[in-house]
Amino acid sequence: MSNHGEAAAVRPLTLAWVRTHLEPGERIVGIEALHGGITAEMRRLTLGTRDGGTRDLVLRTFVDVAHAEDWLNRESGALTLLTGTDVPAPGLVAVDPTAAHCEYPSLLMTHLAGRTVLGDEGVEARVPLLARQLVEIHAVRPAERPRKYVALTTADTVVVPEGADKAVWDAAIEVIRKPAPPYEGRFLHRDFQPGNVLFDVPPERPAGARITGVVDWAATSWGPADLDVAHCSTVLALLHGPEWGLRFTEAYEQAGGVLAATTSERLYWQVRDGLASSEEVALVARPWREAGRTELTAHAVAERLDAYVTTLMETLG
Template sequence: MDQIYEVTSDIKAWLQKSLGAKSEIKELIPLKGGTSSHLFEFTAVRDGRFEPFVLRLFTLEEWLAMEPDLAKHEAASLREAGKTGLTVPEIVAFDETGEFCGVPAVLMTKISGEVVLQPDDEKHWLKEMAAALSKIHLHKAEGFGWEYFAYNDALKMERPVWSSCPDEWMRAFRIVAGIRPHAEFCLIHRDYHPTNVLWEGAQISGIVDWVNACRGPAGIDVGHCRLNLALLYGIPAADGFLAAYEQAAGEKFTYHPYWDLSALVDFAEGTPTVYPGWTAFGVAGLTDELMRHRFDGYLLNLLKRFDR
């Protein structure tokens, strides 16, 4: 989010209480790439040790109106994600209703690494991301309190005036509104894409941004990542990721294009624009016109899979 958000004295007091009265909290620095909440990183000195933390403030009123339990959800998601064996942030404290911070808030540990959107070895990059996602999906998360739902109602989607192939979009909406293929539920990240994967050198150091995690079909996670890759780099990157995921997951995963199409419809409302997170991490050359072109191209590519 581009606008500046002030960390109030009440928020600082809550951080102090959460980390211990004797802790010394250093300056809070805004993190780049956040588009639906405000994120800050800071260091706290506790018992002579310097420890890094991240504070998330849920400030988007529209999102809170739809999901008022976001802070509680993220806290539970981080605990559940910790069972996957992957490196994820650890929950420290959360303010569920904004009683202490003015807005719902989550305090978590900060894991090391950086976002890589222009890899030196794309094939290795895709392979590692696919392997990490397949590991998430091995965890069934039985009893986890949040389950998958589509972000858009395909039956209510309107004919896209921006598209050069609106009839094909209407076909996609009809397919997604139809009968879903059977899929076993597991833990899904629900927002798995390259800006939520951290790297140290050629290896993934951690996965972040678990606020949307839930139990659901693995295919929707694969489809969401593929959509991001198709928009960022083109269809070959999306197909490369699918091939890498199928190899990593083996017989535990059966591909169905329905979930790719459903992931696409989830983000097909309104005219496509460049995702600010990509430019925040240094990707240049993307335009809204290119996004519209790639949305259409990816749609047509997916529909061909239904004609085979």
């Protein structure tokens, strides 16, 4: 069995649990650590099948994470719900949310083809694809609603970037001191952004990209479509520049998505997510650099966040 380094090794109890969920005659022939995640260990397991072929599964393990049980229950519920829909999500194979069988809470799911794409090249073609995919996610109508969204920041926890215009940031902070606007609830991914979307990109034609999968459903929630749109907008702004955050909002509406009716309501959700990112700039920048965007240091990302928040306040404020 191939094992690509020590990081790829699966703990003994977890390995035994995985084997109980394989098809008859299957065996694990390769294990590879997957990079880019922040909260969970991810591994691709290559299985040798009885007919001599191979197929892949993905093992997701939360090590010493406080909310692992809740996240895995929500993710397994979402994967079950999405089976048979037009949303390209992994299929659930097994879940052990309380570590009853594994060393740590774990989830086993099918592997989706494709890769994350974080570079600037081809972004103008990918943004409309992301928008259409998010509209499809928001169209899902679960028989049982997931829990209500949780706000990720407060007016008192915002971290103002060094060198930012304090007056602009003070005004933005005042926006989220107000009560949340009324909204029509939707099924939310809650972390929909390029790092959780898989693409097939023809090497000779980046504009021919297509989405092959959406992953990481652990934060599935019920809330305003604006919140998912705002999150993806913020990440696009940090990856590619503030203008791409605004262009994603436009693309979402062009794809048939419906956002808050008034400018002030839209500003609330957009600013709320932007300010939430202020608390974890170093955390989100690290996997981007590991993926090859070495220029995205914590300082560079903080500067882009400042520019984006300023743009939002100038455009919608």
